């Protein structure tokens with residue numbers, strides 16, 4: 564007797580019945596004749612373990628609930644954010660982040676990595692709040708916490724020790740921002756040294772301005788190789804790639820491939836600059852994911868934290884329109900994104916934990932075009948959400 568039997572599920576283009584017992588996938592066959600406590604007709608709809616949002620800022624999310632957007636420069640928006648940040652409390656961060664996590668769950672975002680600011684303005688309060696939420700939602704939403712040096716070290720040298728505290732508290736990785744200090748190389752070295760010291764991965768908001776004078780990608784790829792961190796560093800944005808000549812870009816891709824640099828595209832950045840050429844990154848064989856980035860804050864007042872929106876935006880901006888290219892987008896939102904985050908066990912396969920998210924759609928194009936929400940979410944063999952049926956928590 565199975566706990567759950569899903570009839571007619573589209574898994575990577577194959578229509579299969581899925582048998583779940585004791586929290587695991589135990590049968591995956593075209594036709595399963597075994598009885599189950601619950602049997603659901605899935606009508607050939609598309610299923611994945613869950614969607615993956617590789618980058619967002621949960622600690623600074625939803626500031627638009629209490630502040631007004633003003634259309635000013637990036638540095639001015641940074642100043643507005645710092646003023647808000649100085650007022651953050653753990654309860655405040657937790658309440659806003661939790662709202663986004665819950666909304667993301669309903670949208671199918673089940674594996675997420677959030678950057679969390681760590682500096683003298685907010686201390687490690689954000690990390691504390693997000694680690695508590697990570698624990699609270701364990702098994703439902705997998706949350707990775709990156710302790711993030713948003714404000715740099717030149718103005719806030721105490722941030723180095725605070726990052727150490729955050730890593731001691733259990734932050735999953737360390738994050739830097741290559742244009743916030745005048746000496747970007749020194750900033751990069753500080754972050755990579757912490758990554759090596761703690762045995763964690765590093766990520767950088769890398770070349771975010773898109774300007775040639777901020778081009779530090781070659782330095783990052785060089786240092787990660789020298790420091791034995793090949794394949795353990797991710798570049799978020801990498802916008803300057805779009806400002807290079809074809810020859811320079813070819814050289815940059817070569818650096819990235821040799822260092823196994825992982826890349827996260829945050830397509831909403833297109834509102835103020837050109838973004839990295841994702842098709843070229845994929846063609847080079849790099850591990851590329853997509854991130855929502857800012858969620859209803861000064862930098863993106865209409866961000867929602869639904870990763871499907873970022874994917875749709877990228878599809879338009881860089882013309883991911885053919886069946887094959889939409890498939891690549893979907894791969895970034897699912898299997899490739901999970902691989903980028905180093906999440907093992909992300910698969911609908913025999914013996915795996917029964918995590919399945921079913922969209923009322925026949926293929927990825929249909930999900931993205933209609934921005935479809937899941938019809939069913941099963942986590943560890945438990946039904947947590949069924950459209951018009953069970954609610955989650």
Ligand SMILES: [Zn+2]
Pocket residue numbers: 618619620678768799829856857
């Ligand atoms: Zn970001």
